[in-house]
Amino acid sequence: MDAATIDKHGDALYSAWRERRVLAPLLEREPGITTEEAYAIQQRFVARRLEAGEAIIGKKIGVTSKPVQEFLGVYEPDFGQLTSGMVRTQADGVDLDALIQPKAEAELAFVLERDLVGPGITAIDVIRATAYVSPCFEVVDSRIRDWKIKIQDTVADNASCGVFILGDAKASPRKLDLALAGMVLRRNGELHATSAGAAVQGSPVNAVAWLANTLGRLGLPFRAGEVILSGSQSPLVPVADGDELNCTIGGLGTCRVRFHGRSAA
Template structure:
């Protein structure tokens, strides 16, 4: 599969994002699509958005918890880029007509005080390099019809990035055990999901270390000051217009979002 074909697929995903249309899975049409091909497609999709004035402001790790893996039938992590147009302030109302088939994830966000670049990065090094952590909602959104994805589909689709909301509180991660931090998500005032930091590859710092090493193999560093979303701590939560969500993570804080 040559670069021209991979670029065409990236353009197809970009157009689907821009027009809010769903596509048939890439893997159903191209069974020889590899994960390396998929990351090349992702680069093209992201580049198209940058070409329209957005900029990369962080990174996300996806498919880190067993609950999400089982829901999606995808059994290994992936990563994508966070773009400036994806960020909403805590308490924002997100227009549903900007999304296709959104689902919410409660996560822990890392902010580094120094760059990290693999290979060989450990969870201990991640914690030493982390300035603060916050609570977050990532609203994932697939351009692939009915979320019928394999790992190559979600990788190509920028790890199914939609939008994200980060809480205002920033906490030193060395003051608590991130693996043991409990999470509660409320939807329209009722508890709908619970989880803990350990859901993200055993410890959210493990997820960030995995990302630093994966990106390092591609010559890319995690940058100080950029948000790094470390992965969902509970199953994905479908949302629709009128829904209101709130997440709280023990010792870290919370954030809220509504959909209109």
């Protein structure tokens, strides 16, 4: 795929994001597209957001569970880039008017206190470089029609990044067993799902180490202060006006988010 075609698809995703509309799956338009080409399209999409005034503030890891990997036909995670325009707060909640076809997932966020440069990063290195972890919600949002995605689609679409919310609770990863820490997700006060950190690559720490090494091979370091969303520990939850989600991670605390407005789809 030549540079002009990559730019065309990246620009189309950017326009779809700005205009809150969906596109046909990339594999329908480019049947031979590779994952590497999809990442190049992602870079173009993100570059357009940066040109409009946003800044990179972290990364996210996706496709960490085996069922999702099997569905997409890929057997390692993917990643996307978090920008300043994606940040939401518990106090303000999430305005669905800005989204297309959102779904929420609960996970653990890492905030770095020093740079983490791969390859060669181990789980111990991740723990040492982390200032704190927090429970969080990521609200994923696909620009691909009806979520008809394969790995090339979600990679190009910046790993289906929407917005994210960090909980106020903070803890050192040195004081928690992140693989065994249980997570309880409630939707509108009712139990929706339970899991443990081991659902994410055996431990969320392993997922962050994988991404640090993957980015390191591409010449991209993690910087101090960056936020890393380590991968969903819950099923995807469709959300609508008035919904409230609560995610509690044992030994850490709770993240709450309320949704208002109406998404495009």
